[in-house]
Amino acid sequence: MAQTATLFNQSTRFQPLAPRPGVPPTLKKVLIVGGGSAGWMSAMILGQALLGSGVEITVLESPSVGIIGVGEGSTPWLRGFFEGLGIPESEWMPPCNATYKCGITFEGWSRKPGYERYFHPFASMLDNLTMTQFVHNVHARINGADVPAHPNRFFVAARLAEQCLAPKPAYQFPFDVWYGYHFDSVLLGQFLQKKAVERGVRHLQGHVTDVQLNERGDIASVRTQEGQTIAADFFVDCTGFASLLLQKALATPFVSYAENLFNDAAIAMPSPISGEIPSQTVSYAMRHGWRWQIPLTSRYGNGYVYSTAFCSPDEAERELRETLGLLDDPTPARHLKMRIGRVTEHWRRNCLAVGLSQGFIEPLEATALLFIQRTAERFVGYVEQGRMDDSARAEFNQQVNGHFEGTRDYIVTHYKTNSRTDTEYWRANAANMHLSDDLKRLLTLWLHGRKIAPEIDKQAIGRGYPVFSWYCLLAGMGLFPEAQDLRAPTADEARFSLDEIDNLIARSALNFPKHHTLLADIPPPRTDKALQIYFW
Ligand SMILES: Cc1cc2nc3c(=O)[nH]c(=O)nc-3n(C[C@H](O)[C@H](O)[C@H](O)COP(=O)(O)OP(=O)(O)OC[C@H]3O[C@@H](n4cnc5c(N)ncnc54)[C@H](O)[C@@H]3O)c2cc1C
Numbered sequence: 001m002a003q004t005a006t007l008f009n010q011s012t013r014f015q016p017l018a019p020r021p022g023v024p025p026t027l028k029k030v031l032i033v034g035g036g037s038a039g040w041m042s043a044m045i046l047g048q049a050l051l052g053s054g055v056e057i058t059v060l061e062s063p064s065v066g067i068i069g070v071g072e073g074s075t076p077w078l079r080g081f082f083e084g085l086g087i088p089e090s091e092w093m094p095p096c097n098a099t100y101k102c103g104i105t106f107e108g109w110s111r112k113p114g115y116e117r118y119f120h121p122f123a124s125m126l127d128n129l130t131m132t133q134f135v136h137n138v139h140a141r142i143n144g145a146d147v148p149a150h151p152n153r154f155f156v157a158a159r160l161a162e163q164c165l166a167p168k169p170a171y172q173f174p175f176d177v178w179y180g181y182h183f184d185s186v187l188l189g190q191f192l193q194k195k196a197v198e199r200g201v202r203h204l205q206g207h208v209t210d211v212q213l214n215e216r217g218d219i220a221s222v223r224t225q226e227g228q229t230i231a232a233d234f235f236v237d238c239t240g241f242a243s244l245l246l247q248k249a250l251a252t253p254f255v256s257y258a259e260n261l262f263n264d265a266a267i268a269m270p271s272p273i274s275g276e277i278p279s280q281t282v283s284y285a286m287r288h289g290w291r292w293q294i295p296l297t298s299r300y301g302n303g304y305v306y307s308t309a310f311c312s313p314d315e316a317e318r319e320l321r322e323t324l325g326l327l328d329d330p331t332p333a334r335h336l337k338m339r340i341g342r343v344t345e346h347w348r349r350n351c352l353a354v355g356l357s358q359g360f361i362e363p364l365e366a367t368a369l370l371f372i373q374r375t376a377e378r379f380v381g382y383v384e385q386g387r388m389d390d391s392a393r394a395e396f397n398q399q400v401n402g403h404f405e406g407t408r409d410y411i412v413t414h415y416k417t418n419s420r421t422d423t424e425y426w427r428a429n430a431a432n433m434h435l436s437d438d439l440k441r442l443l444t445l446w447l448h449g450r451k452i453a454p455e456i457d458k459q460a461i462g463r464g465y466p467v468f469s470w471y472c473l474l475a476g477m478g479l480f481p482e483a484q485d486l487r488a489p490t491a492d493e494a495r496f497s498l499d500e501i502d503n504l505i506a507r508s509a510l511n512f513p514k515h516h517t518l519l520a521d522i523p524p525p526r527t528d529k530a531l532q533i534y535f536w
Helices: 037-053 077-085 125-129 131-142 156-162 185-198 244-249 313-324 368-384 390-416 424-431 437-447 453-458 467-476 498-509 515-520
Strands: 029-033 056-061 099-101 103-107 117-121 180-182 202-205 208-213 219-224 229-231 234-237 254-256 265-271 281-286 289-295 300-306 334-337 341-343 351-353
Touching: 029 037, 037 056, 037 077, 037 185, 037 234, 037 368, 077 180, 077 368, 099 515, 103 156, 117 156, 117 467, 125 131, 125 156, 125 498, 131 467, 156 498, 185 202, 208 244, 219 244, 234 244, 244 351, 265 313, 281 313, 289 313, 300 313, 351 368, 368 390, 390 424, 390 437, 390 467, 437 453, 453 467
Parallel strands: 029 056, 029 234, 056 202, 103 281, 234 351
Antiparallel strands: 099 180, 103 117, 208 219, 219 229, 254 341, 265 300, 265 334, 281 289, 289 300
């Protein structure tokens, strides 16, 4: 193994509110405009770091503009968010109708026999025991050997998801498994709002109509329809796609990813849930995009993400309803427009954009809440060091942009490597040559059977997803020589027994409870020392 790295950021442990010596004395008032997930997550993260230093934090939200009301799946990093704030799962999950997420199944993205579906697992300590074998077999297969290399065979999370098991093992089992969550986004917003207010964040209602700049060009205050003028030293723009402060008032340019990623619209609608509650998101390929299916304790959240260049909203709604068996159902469908790309500077002057106001790389792989968390946490890191100058901003923006580009390339790869030919949408995606140089290099290495890990470590591409995920994606899509071109493996190529791996995974899975059983009685956080998760 070339390298290991911890997946869980152990540094985000809850720290009781206390003065942070580095906070600049000029920072007295922070105004967060917007009360969606971005607004309240930012309020919690900034609140934990700054309230103890006497900084006043206010969230201002419009009484007339609602939140986007989607965004119900997370990456494992959300666990770090709640643990960092000292909020146990047993406190936040039940009121948010939340469930556990072992990863995502991609269904129908590839038409290669044997690769019609694959699972993108969240890493587990156990995966350290099978990663070498997986990577060995992948390279053997790329080089023409007929050995099994489908990721689902190698990772315990795939087995858990397949059997509706929860990714939390029994206490006596020492291996930790990394997992994400599904939740009701409206309820999560309400929960975070209540917690933030309890911890001392102020909450105001008001619809911003005007943003005033001072003589230096910084934001001085916002004015609302209700007649308030609210001044602050620092502003956080969480106004969603409107981006009233950073993009409108400060005229920060936007870099569109429309050439890389074609989807620009979505339709969301719920459907009933019954029986066992799955512990995974499923992402089904559709005629002109893909649809998510997210299980909550109360319902499924469904959504069709598509491109209006290839299909009309009515056609998309019909296709979604047909697939869900809800063609004549009165449940309304919500149509949403998406702007795909990012701003050039996420922190400009005295304004930080967090959430959809800073950019969005479409919902595939559910990355947006992680951007919110990382942006706010990274910003806090600078403030705590007393660094709020031009050099801090430049460094910060470069880091956030790197995260955006790396993640974009990972998402683009799903479309580029699809092997569907049934519609113009999929053919155009496979033919799309708007790929970053990093991504072109990476795909070339893979197709030549070379190791991709050193390249991912070296490139900005690694700032999005780890090597582990890249292997799962490329192998899961079946990016191998055609079956008829494979040859019998050499003894070295065939040196790992899949039976042993199957056995190991089957035995490990016995330590995990049924998902619905665990949801009925979520245990308190572990205090024993679970082994750290490493991924390669
Ligand atoms: C189709 C779709 C699916 C998605 N799925 C996922 C997913 O699975 N996982 C994931 O992590 N993310 C997902 N996302 C992204 C996720 O929904 C957002 O990142 C998240 O909800 C944060 O949104 P926000 O708070 O930035 O914006 P919003 O929720 O739109 O909130 C904007 C806030 O600004 C306020 N506001 C607007 N105008 C004014 C004004 N004039 N004055 C005062 N206040 C104002 C509004 O009142 C509101 O409170 C998805 C997004 C889309 C579009």
